[in-house]
Amino acid sequence: xxxxxxxxxxxxxxxxxxxxxxxxxxxxxxxxxxxxxxxxxxxxxxxxxxxxxxxxxxxxxxxxxxxxxxxxxxxxxxxxxxxxxxxxxxxxxxxxxxxxxxxxxxxxxxxxxxxxxxxxxxxxxxxxxxxxxxxxxxxxxxxxxxxxxxxxxxxxxxxxxxxxxxxxxxxxxxxxxxxxxxxxxxxxxxxxxxxxxxxxxxxxxxxxxxxxxxxxxxxxxxxxxxxxxxxxxxxxxxxxxxxxxxxxxxxxxxxxxxxxxxxx
Numbered sequence: 001x002x003x004x005x006x007x008x009x010x011x012x013x014x015x016x017x018x019x020x021x022x023x024x025x026x027x028x029x030x031x032x033x034x035x036x037x038x039x040x041x042x043x044x045x046x047x048x049x050x051x052x053x054x055x056x057x058x059x060x061x062x063x064x065x066x067x068x069x070x071x072x073x074x075x076x077x078x079x080x081x082x083x084x085x086x087x088x089x090x091x092x093x094x095x096x097x098x099x100x101x102x103x104x105x106x107x108x109x110x111x112x113x114x115x116x117x118x119x120x121x122x123x124x125x126x127x128x129x130x131x132x133x134x135x136x137x138x139x140x141x142x143x144x145x146x147x148x149x150x151x152x153x154x155x156x157x158x159x160x161x162x163x164x165x166x167x168x169x170x171x172x173x174x175x176x177x178x179x180x181x182x183x184x185x186x187x188x189x190x191x192x193x194x195x196x197x198x199x200x201x202x203x204x205x206x207x208x209x210x211x212x213x214x215x216x217x218x219x220x221x222x223x224x225x226x227x228x229x230x231x232x233x234x235x236x237x238x239x240x241x242x243x244x245x246x247x248x249x250x251x252x253x254x255x256x257x258x259x260x261x262x263x264x
Contacts, residue, residue: 021062021143024057025057025058025061025139025143028054028058029135029164032050032131032135036049044120047123047127047128047131048127050128050131051127051128051130051131054131054135055130055134057134058135058138058142061139062142063134063138063139063142064196065196065197065198066078066196066198067194070195081194081196081198081199081202082198082202083202084199084202085198085200085202085203085204085206086202086203087206088186088190088199088202088203089203089206089207090206090209092186092203092246092249093206093207093210094210094214096237096242096246097211097214097215100230100236100241100242100245103229103241105224105225105230105239105242106215106223106224106225106236107222107223108215108220108222109221109222110220110221111218111220113217113219118213118218121218124208125205125206126201126205126209128208129204129205129207129208130201132164132204133187134197136157137157137160137161137184137188137191137200138191140153140156140160141153141192144156150192151254151257153191153192153257154189154192154253154254154257155185155188155254156188157184157188158181158184158188158250159184160184161180161183161184161187162177162180162181162184164180165177165180173234175234175238175239175240175242175243176237176238176242178243179238179242179243179246182246183207183250185250185253186203186246186249186250187203187204188253188257189254189256189257193257211236211237222236225239227239
């Protein structure tokens, strides 16, 4: 059954609410960035502070970890949803790193991490994933709650991810910005399918941890090719190779969002 169209008054109220959420979302994001600057010499406390600010602010704006129209999920259900997302995220990391290595965008050298380093890396990945999913994608879903087109929501998540990367990197690394935009499409599609944060958070955590594990001092350390293909100073995820590797993953995410609309 097609959804009932909104009346003009309801449409105006929805638009006003969306603008308010967007405004406060930007303010909360800015607060997190200020906390990061103040704690930039302390990586783990900086991650904790930003995650706490994101959770508090997004919660105040009505972003839910689970679909509020459904019964409260059990711990097991939450673990399954996050675990499925983690499988998607780590699979994506393995595909991208494999492509970079086989096309000589990076040269992987063996590394010997300590157990404590891996634990800290996993915790930090989870905190940054929490920050970004709530602020970059959760607020998009909340502000577009009256929009019935999943594809538009996913595209909006890609746009906010790219905008965040541009804010951090400026215009010097366009491929890195494009890569983050493509990742935003992947994570946004998980929000659309689940109507909550757990799968997207699991995928984002696994992506961050997986790429670090495979390229940044986990089992391998990546030497990046000093070419536009590899990324040079932009890092292993800042070259043309990373963007090309992510394109089919993002295309699959967009196709999945279209199918979810048809099956709704």
